[in-house]
Amino acid sequence: MLRQLALAAISLNRIADKIAATNALDLAAAIDTTAILQASAPIPGREARPQLVAPADLPARATHSPEGRAALIHALTHIELNAVDLALDIVWRFPGMPESFYRDWLRIAQEEAYHFSLLNAHLNSLGYSYGDFVAHNGLWEMAEKTSDDLLARLALVPRTLEARGLDASPPLRRKLAQAGDQAAAAILDIILRDEIGHVATGNYWYRHLCAERGLDPVAGYAALAERYGAPRLRGPFNLDARRAAGFDEAELAALQAPR
Ligand SMILES: [Fe+2]
Numbered sequence: 001m002l003r004q005l006a007l008a009a010i011s012l013n014r015i016a017d018k019i020a021a022t023n024a025l026d027l028a029a030a031i032d033t034t035a036i037l038q039a040s041a042p043i044p045g046r047e048a049r050p051q052l053v054a055p056a057d058l059p060a061r062a063t064h065s066p067e068g069r070a071a072l073i074h075a076l077t078h079i080e081l082n083a084v085d086l087a088l089d090i091v092w093r094f095p096g097m098p099e100s101f102y103r104d105w106l107r108i109a110q111e112e113a114y115h116f117s118l119l120n121a122h123l124n125s126l127g128y129s130y131g132d133f134v135a136h137n138g139l140w141e142m143a144e145k146t147s148d149d150l151l152a153r154l155a156l157v158p159r160t161l162e163a164r165g166l167d168a169s170p171p172l173r174r175k176l177a178q179a180g181d182q183a184a185a186a187i188l189d190i191i192l193r194d195e196i197g198h199v200a201t202g203n204y205w206y207r208h209l210c211a212e213r214g215l216d217p218v219a220g221y222a223a224l225a226e227r228y229g230a231p232r233l234r235g236p237f238n239l240d241a242r243r244a245a246g247f248d249e250a251e252l253a254a255l256q257a258p259r
């Protein structure tokens with residue numbers, strides 16, 4: 001039932017409903033690992049706002065003004081809502097994995113819901129609501145591109161886009177603390193701690209599938225990044241966090257090598 005419930009949760013339009021349904025998932029309940037599920041509504045369910053725009057059309061965010069700081073928190077809030085959808089999506093969409101795979105991503109969906117709730121509450125405390133600024137759809141676009149191949153999904157979502165969050169965290173935390181927003185800095189600490197675990201889970205299952213398919217993880221990643229048009233990652237990299245998340249030295253070297 002849990003995979004069906006993940007599909008039901010991701011389909012919900014109202015954010016409050018989606019977060020509540022995600023939090024209500026009982027991680028100890030039975031899992032049908034083989035069912036091939038079909039979405040009956042557009043995935044993911046969304047509210048009318050925020051308006052989604054191309055990444056190039058996002059306004060610059062200057063953290064020294066209160067509005068700029070709110071726009072930054074809004075962008076992070078948007079990422080976490082997408083992360084809820086991404087974790088739920090991997091659960092319902094891809095059959096044939098061990099039970100522990102689904103339980104891992106369901107737990108991650110709940111952690112993402114927690115991150116969303118922390119940031120959303122902080123955004124409200126700044127006098128804004130989620131939806132007040134425009135946002136981009138880059139995370140979900142990568143989910144759609146990789147909806148037919150779990151290996152590609154793991155390579156490009158947790159191991160690329162989520163891992164990029166590990167790199168982005170320290171400079172962002174510094175900026176927010178310098179702007180005097182200690183509450184936001186404390187939220188980023190919680191998120192970074194949890195995200196190391198999410199990327200580690202991505203690495204674990206990516207290697208599991210590579211081993212099953214007889215692929216070299218480093219060469220396989222390069223091929224998938226090329227085929228699916230993964231964004232080129234730029235340093236500085238958070239190498240400590242990446243090591244803690246299970247990237248090995250060969251992967252870190254490939255990351256830092258000029259293309
Ligand atoms: Fe998160």
Ligand SMILES: [Fe+2]
Nearest residue numbers: 083162195198
């Ligand atoms: Fe995450």
